[in-house]
Amino acid sequence: MAENVSRQPNQPDSNPRHIRVPGSDRVYDRNKLLFVLLVPLMMTLLQVSSVNNILTSIGHAMSASDSQLQWVLSGYALAVGIILVPAGRLGDMFGRSSAFVAGFSLFTLSSLLVGLATDATMLNFMRVLQGAGAGILSPQTTGLIQRYFVGQARAKAFAMFGLVVSMSVAAGPLMSGALVGILGEAAGWRWSFIINFPIGIIGLILAFLWLPFGKERRHVGPHRAEARSEYIEMQEEEGRFYERPKIDLDFLGMVLLALAVVGIMLPFMSTGWAFAWALLPAGVLLLAAWVAWESYYKKIGREPMVNLELFGISTFSWATAITVFQFLGMTSIFVVLALFLQRGLDVSALEVGLVTLPNALVSAYAAVWAGKRVLLKGRAVQAISLALMVIGVLGMMGVIWAIGKGLPFWWLMVPVSVLGFGQGAIGSTNQTLSMLDVPAEHGGTAGGIVQTGQRIATAIGIAMITAVFFQGQHAGSGDTAWYNAIYIAYALVTFILLIALALAVIFWRKGTAEIKA
Template identity: 40%
Template sequence: MSTAQAPQPLDAAENRRRWQALGVGLVAAFMTLLDVSIVNVAVPSIDRALHASPSDLQWVLSGYALTFGLVLVPAGRFGDARGRRNAFVFGISLFTLTSALAGLATSPTWLVAARLLQGAAAGVVNPQVTGLIQQLFRGSERARPFGLLGATIGISTAVGPLLGGLLIAVGGEAHGWRWVFFVNVPVGILAVILGWRLLPTRPEGTPERRRLDPVGVLLLGVGVVLLLLPLVQDQQWETPWKWALIPAGLAVLVVFGLWERSYARHHEPLFDLKLFTFQSYTLGSLIALIYFGGFTAIFFVFTLYLQNGLGYSALVAGLAITPFALGSAAASALGGRVVNRFGRPLVGIGLLAVVIGLTATVVVLRLAPDAPAPWVTAAPLLVAGIGSGLVIAPNQTLTLAQVPVDQAGSGAGMLQTGQRIGAAAGIAAVGSMFFSTLADSRGNWTTAFETSLVLATGIIALALVAALIDILRKG
């Protein structure tokens, strides 16, 4: 399974075309990942417009993440086997259609159904983008495009509340939430047209038809759903029995692993477990899972703190997160360029910067409790954002470096599935800490935010420990 391939010289037209194809993929990735966070600030408007119940609103937010994570690996495998262009165009077409349907929703049930389909469409698109980088670029060439993808991931996650706030401010409280979904439609149509023209179909030498392992798809799907359901429904399902679904999901995933090992003896499996023999893939996937558990939860509790606790508008809440987004964008571009020179220590430096930045955020809130929170948190969040940019893109480059091109989609899909599970678990854990502290402190929003941010920082510190173990072992 060696992947050492020297970059082949390309003429100017071929080189331009592959960067154009990458550009289309990055726009699509930005759009689909943006929808993870952009809807958060629209929830109050959706509540008033559709008279949604708390359960409906939870499904609007978490249903997207659930179906997103559910289809990543099967969609990546489909792209590997049948061509990335077909999978990409189908995914973006479905995403565009369901975005329009979500914007036209007249009832909570309609909106929830549209969001579930929208999340599945996003799950189809994203592994194709990562697989496209593996297919079009070789060796050290991949650092720059992975840096751009890392910047896309970081910016889309952080800038969602800001863009959502802007759209609601422009569209008005009554209908601004609809534009959160409608904004995807023209961009999606353009991505479909350009994707069909520019994206390659199958890597050279790939057979026309390859088996797609339906039993593996079913087992992985059931396992992921059982893991994610109690996490995304943490605030709505009060019964403690919900946590029994997690060991059940883990048991199903063990069966999935046994099936894949057996299936691989005669056919190509949905996911080749041999990828975990690569230390870079195993460790990178672990770091990504843990990091997204802390990273994604920060924006969830910060938005609640600013809007519900301190009374800031959706636009101001979005602007408060902008320093993180700017720092992440700048550092991701840099990290992608230098990751081949510094390797895993670069990821360790990034994780340390995130921990320092988030710790400083707690400190400044305690030292200046009466100062405007968006102002006093700007500098430490900028530091955390710079650190995040040095984590996501370099870690992704290192994780996928040894993955063969014909398994790039499924390998990236499994990596992103771990990120989605980590994000759901982190939001559940940090969110629970936030709400329980809020209740115990009799409505002290600042205490609730500080306590939950300490937990998120602790989760990210675990990712730092994993990176340091690898660095010290190699040293």
């Protein structure tokens, strides 16, 4: 069996399922590796989408103010956004498997403590820790896939990644709604968090058993010299040359980027803070200062936190830009729908979850469908997916109009399914294209950049579109106000998705022109 095992994780081989790493005689299974990476990813994403459906229950149980309830969402998102890129960099430097386990451990423990919280302050503090754990483990997922998968195998892995993202967005409300429906309001919201603890313990055991800890073996333990020597041999076979990585934390770069992310995200998350919007221009200036510092740091021969040459990779830059606009519009769709159905039509949390269930199922199929086509037709799939998302949102607006005329709200399942196909296909496609030409040694950092863009876009999009929704609702009266509110909100979502579609079409035509040239 050993003869058919790949020694070179970044090269095609006759038995792509199995690999080995320098410093270990064990055989590692790529399928098990992918499983242990994607389960925690799904858990972290569910902690965003599922919470939308239980905020009312949390408010009743904790006697929480509107500001405290907003921080249940915002504290988590802010912690993730701050940590993603530095965590990706640290994983690239010291070992992604160790960073993954550390983040997963923090996430698992803090999930338990969120569920056991005795007041809103404790709950929000633990949510920040939970977000920190998610921010540490998330970029390691993309980095490890980038390192140990190649070609069509990598495309399939990122298809599964996209499947997890799409399903988590849609399945979260169903999960939390079911728990509240089965266990009652008082216990249901707590178990939406506590359930992560037993799953996390099992996941951590599997992580220790199935993760290769490849880079760690070259720098830690009594056999590191042997592991490093074998790694050099592997690099030479790949036509590359081994250079011992410089341990350069770029502390100032980390601080500047963290402050920039806070300055940009916080104004869109805060309520009632008069000074909050003053942070936005400060955040933009800090972001510019970070770019200048990273460029200078590279020029003086140091190792910056982010090599800005990554943005010179066309597929990375275009796919990241498209992803940002996609998340700017997409992530508020179900937030607004839940508000409309629960507050406007008095629909239960469980029923809201059931309405979104077809979205999750269709997303799962679409992610796999797109993964099989992304290497040959990825840019076309991007454009088609976004077009379907636009059609889905417009279809939801049409059905909502018909609901006002007496149509059962269950008919929303039809346009939600169309939206789901677009979401599933674009998720896996964007993930693959953004990482397509990124060197494996920068996989964690690049993944952190993409996900930071997603988090910032999510924060801005949800704040902007829900604000428009409530403004529209307050401007009217009675049931009509709720309908006007969701029309206005979804019109803005459609406009944003059309921008993403325009970028995707330009990217597609650009690729076609390059092929003809």
